[in-house]
Amino acid sequence: xxxxxxxxxxxxxxxxxxxxxxxxxxxxxxxxxxxxxxxxxxxxxxxxxxxxxxxxxxxxxxxxxxxxxxxxxxxxxxxxxxxxxxxxxxxxxxxxxxxxxxxxxxxxxxxxxxxxxxxxxxxxxxxxxxxxxxxxxxxxxxxxxxxxxxxxxxxxxxxxxxxxxxxxxxxxxxxxxxxxxxxxxxxxxxxxxx
Ligand code: CTP
Ligand code: MG
Numbered sequence: 001x002x003x004x005x006x007x008x009x010x011x012x013x014x015x016x017x018x019x020x021x022x023x024x025x026x027x028x029x030x031x032x033x034x035x036x037x038x039x040x041x042x043x044x045x046x047x048x049x050x051x052x053x054x055x056x057x058x059x060x061x062x063x064x065x066x067x068x069x070x071x072x073x074x075x076x077x078x079x080x081x082x083x084x085x086x087x088x089x090x091x092x093x094x095x096x097x098x099x100x101x102x103x104x105x106x107x108x109x110x111x112x113x114x115x116x117x118x119x120x121x122x123x124x125x126x127x128x129x130x131x132x133x134x135x136x137x138x139x140x141x142x143x144x145x146x147x148x149x150x151x152x153x154x155x156x157x158x159x160x161x162x163x164x165x166x167x168x169x170x171x172x173x174x175x176x177x178x179x180x181x182x183x184x185x186x187x188x189x190x191x192x193x194x
Contacts, residue, residue, distance in 0.1 A: 032062025067106025
């Protein structure tokens with residue numbers, strides 16, 4: 001099964017479904033995060049923190065585990081949600097080694113988020129400062145890059161197959177990213193609504 005058997009709208013939901021571990025890993029990082037800064041408080045030669053206090057081991061590890069758990073639940077119990085939309089017989093959209101892909105999506109998202117913080121600090125932006133484009137696409141970019149390195153055929157069959165998946169990611173990512181963060185902000189988990 002691949003995307004060619006599905007309508008545009010189905011592809012839209014399938015792609016979001018596939019990327020869920022990447023979308024949600026940062027939310028878990030916000031919950032578990034805050035302890036043991038990855039840069040250990042170190043200052044870069046430009047006088048600013050290497051990454052800042054917003055990137056911690058507790059966030060990286062907790063976020064990765066959270067994203068993997070989401071993916072695991074999707075594979076094993078996801079049929080309730082994806083059944084009607086995808087109209088497919090398999091609930092596994094993550095290829096022959098699904099947990100590995102799910103891990104790479106969750107971990108890659110946080111790695112991308114870390115890389116973005118590095119660039120934000122170099123631009124003298126403080127922890128939590130806005131950097132709209134970077135904040136919105138850093139995590140998706142790195143998540144997909146890791147799956148590209150690990151299993152390019154999987155990526156090609158699901159995400160690089162025609163324009164629909166990329167269109168989905170381009171349009172839905174900013175909305176989802178902002179939406180999730182606003183919810184986290186209202187719930188008092190997150191310090192900023194972006
Ligand atoms: N977090 C963490 N470790 C991570 C990622 C996130 O501890 N690897 C936690 C931090 O408490 C962080 C919060 O989640 O403040 C929100 O994450 P994010 O928006 O990515 O960080 P910012 O605080 O905005 O910092 P930056 O400016 O570096 O992006
Ligand atoms: Mg932020």
